Amino acid sequence: MKTQIAASIFSIVSAIALAQPAHAVDMTQDSGSPVGDNQNSQTAGPEGPVLLQDSHLIEKLQRFDRERIPERVVHARGTGIFGEFVPTADISSLTSAQVFTPGSKTPVFVRFSTVMGYRGSPEQARDPRGFAVKFYTQQGNWDMVGINWPIFFIRDAIKFPDFVHANKPSASTGVQDPNLAFDFFAHSPEATNMLTHLYTDEGMPDSYRHMDGFGVHAFKFVNAKGEVHYVKFHWKSRQGIESIRPQDIAHSIGADWNLMTNDLYNSVKAHSYPQWDLYIQVLSPKDLDKFDFDPLDDTKVWPASIPEQKVGTMTLNRVPDNYFESTEESAFAPSRLVPGIEPSEDRMLQGRLFAYADTQMYRLGPNYNQLPINRPVVPVYNNNQDGLMNEDDRKGEVNYEPSGVAEIAQQDKFKPVQTPLKGTTQQRAIHKTLDFRQAGEYYRTLSETDKTDLITALSGDLGRVTNDANKYAMLSYFYKADADYGSRLARATHADVSRVKDAAAHLGDN
Template sequence: MANRRCLQVLTRHASAIFSTKPYIHSLKIAPSFLSQNFRTHASVPNCLFAKIDPSLCTNWSHSRYLSSDSQNGNEDDDTEEDDDEDDEDYDSGEDDDISVPSRGMQKEYTKEEKEAEAAAIGYKVVGPIDRSSEVFKPYEPVFAVVQIGSHQFKVSNGDSIFTERLKFCDVNDKLILNKVLLLGSSRQTIVGRPTVPSAVVQAVVEEHALDAKVIIFKKKRRKNYRRTKGHRQELTKLRIIDIEGIDKPEIIEKSSKVAGKGSLLLLSLSSPSAMDPYKYRPSSAYNTPFCTTNSGAPIWNNTAVMSVGERGPILLEDYQLIEKIATFTRERIPERVVHARGASAKGFFEVTHDVSDLSCADFLRAPGVQTPVIVRFSTVIHERGSPETLRDPRGFAVKFYTREGNFDLVGNNFPVFFVRDAMQFPDVIRAFKPNPKSHLQESWRFLDFCSYHPESLLSFAWFYDDVGIPINYRHMEGFGVQAYSLINKAGKARLVKFHWKPTCGVKSMLEEEAIRVGGSNHSHATQDLYESIAAGNFPEWRLYIQTIDYEDQNNYDFEPLDTTIAWPEDVVPLRPVGRLVLNKNIDNFFAENEMLAFSMSLVPGIHYSDDKMLQARSFAYADTQRHRLGPNYLQLPVNAPKCPHHNNHHEGFMNFMHRDEEVNYFPSRYDACRHAEKYPMPPNVLSGKRERCVIPKENHNFKQAGDRYRSWAPDRQERFVNRFVEALSDPKVTHEVRNIWISYWTQADRSLGQKIASRMNARPNM
């Protein structure tokens, strides 16, 4: 009966419902959707379809076909059943489920169609946000009422709003919201008719996400039946960065005569709170038209010291000079002990495949979710300022600014490491570093150290391979190296390894090209990354994962927690997850590269595994940032989470967060702060005695290195042999060390050991 009533209403009002007049744009169901779905019902009269304008079905642009206007997420499903309890004519047939067309099934849009549809909703995509738009403009609060689609929002500068998903824009894109209905400030109000001419609101896309509220579709088939299928509404989060079209206070310059010659330029703002550092983050947006001291006092002469007469000595009271020199001598911070040479860029990570069965991490919750990121590429061993063409592993570190905190995925362009025990981590780094006596890079040092570690063979098969010198950062793979843990909502845990694959392919440089490029430009990779993004050629990587169930990790002939071993892809296949796009350059190298700090941060749904190297790195990374940047390094803008957060760390060196709370402890009856909702952790039970021992499974020390060597073409094999022979030819490499390495490579591949031995005039031995 309910179906017949709906059809009667649709038939009676079809001419109005399917009209092309403006008031129909609030309709939640597209005409084409009705036409396609109701034709399957024999009871639907043909006169209904005769009233549908075919052009309306074709041009209908609303992508959201079904929605709920209910504001109460806890609405009881029994309400609808109680209202119709007296009905006796129930539909006993099996109704077809209404299917909402997915985004992948929609048509391809031309550029003109995209612009037209965006304009109809009320926005225009400008492109990736630039430096000038990254900070809030310093003026007294004004507000605007803007219309986006069918919704209206009252916004001020710095506000964040959620709208229905806006198509054709990505995270970090700048938008122009041009349907401004009203502008207002403390001095005036401008009402549009219907919009305010020449008024626009600028916004930046912060995130594409799914609403936390689940919309339930209810349809009664038979008595006491409840249908609970639903979906989460797709939303776009916008941050308002500027409001144009209304008078704002400007900087006013006044001159006042002072005793003696000359005059002093004074700064006056009509709004005394416009430069309040408690409200606005200090930035170049507050620059004055003249120089000032660090404390803000104006400087009338920044080219000469204060002295006794024209030729006299400098006065100690010259505060300007002392401040200028003292600041200059302290403007460098400690260099990273590893990964000192690096370059950074910003962008977003988008989930492309459903992995909700593996992890309950919020930023992995569904395909289409985008998360802002910053990525730092680096060389590992060499110093800040060293050429980017040197043979060296490369760092590949990604910071995800998720809604539940920052997740730092720190890795290299090699999938393995040279040692498997964390106790040896400082030693292997020191062995690769320059000689502490001469500060010269010498191969005998790391060949001597690694001769005690046959597990390093696979890492050397990468290090001395062609990939040891990537052509640039855009054509470089990335690996998480260590095994993490993924935990889903049910609490099931799996070991996981992360892989970044560049969409433009992997490319490397040979020695001759590296010498030529490095001799003319020691920052070639940094320059390539910066110029590619500036030109709109955004680098992109695909994220894949390998997973092993916790209960199965002992069923393999290799140790999954051994960082010197790669998980064979034919045994543990790759699974696609998402894509990483870098579409914005950093604005300041020091603030967003040198002060960028990765500290192995975790979010719910991702945890550390029992990997010994990973356990040690979780302390080492955070501790080195405290040494370089101070205990409050996570308050620096580039490191701070973009989501709301709350802790009791109110003090400490350079703590600049403004707080007005009276309670800085937990728990308290005077503070509403409480524990967060519990999330699942790895369920494995740990037990055992205290030991200092190595991982027992060492059967892959030579096998994987030999397999990798045999997979190369003959010319690539020859280049590898030449490079390793050159390293063994260091005059300080003893016969004992040479024989050990010849033995290792012979166990990996007999022909490889014979080639190295013949070049070194030595006899291979097992």
């Protein structure tokens, strides 16, 4: 094992050949003044202690002591890369967003990630993969903060901190524990569809290049006339989908636990640029009620009867040369939208609209949008000012509105579309939950090999659940989704199939 890990470290070093500067430059302190000796501290004579006046030593240690910032509360392990997006269809009848104007080319920064692991955790984890794209458009930044599947585990933001607590390493041991995860999922049947995806081979992509991406939620497209359509986004990998099978996972981690980053960066450095085509599904607001599920529920896919149309292509072509200033300091937020794209009423998305910019003000500080990786390519004008590390170079004393002399104009034409509202304030689950059907439909599309791998991977974790009630609740959900699926899982976890069948019969919703 030791030898394998050492080998993987060396493979990284050789992959990222050490760049030699063309000519050596004089080392300076942060103030710019030259450093004489960077190898020996100033001391009181040959035997004496180190001197407080050694400002270079003190600054060097102080800066080192402060190198780490809080890691992302989720998606801490990630890989950033630059590229460009080119639209391939005229969809001005759907959206006024400039990023889709034919003939345009928009720079992007993409961050791929795992979800639950710490910043330095192995990249082969049974986890969704983050697929976050920042478009630096001529109307400001648009972030599409998605994952590699079209759905999610839960449908209401109020459950998200609990979902993460149960799935992150245990609060007492610091180790991930399926007992905690399945305790949560046994009481969250809406996760059945996503869990089925998670435990297929696609839960272990063999490379970031070999997976699709999805916006997951519905968004609203608004055209120049103010007409609204609901839309879902799908990035389709031109490299195809490839995964690591359960029996190969241990070897893969042993061989190189930074597999995903090394694969992506080595590919781009070898001028093999991965590409994804962007597809959309479009739904008219009048059709929202036509389904037996809720199209604004993020645990559901939209059916093939809502056709996908290709609208653009993204090419990733440049490896950042500063990990911290790109990948670590990048800040993606579903609320970062541009005219022509608006949030839908999806309850998860609504919570996300708040959470990202909020955590980023904590993780990076209030002026994080001024960092080069987050800064829009268009000028920023508003009356926000000051705060920690501000450097927006704002000029002028009229930093308020209304004003007869202000030079910054409001633009009424960019007001959000007017949406009719109905009902009264409430705190209730959605009507059409339909928690199990799509999981069963998905299961039945899998090949026999994929089904076998799913049963192997899922029973591996479910078999470790010691709480009988939770185990049988989970098995009943999978049985309700598909009898063959539930029976095979029950057998693989040494459970009583007839008890599972009986429990499934008492589940109302499918």
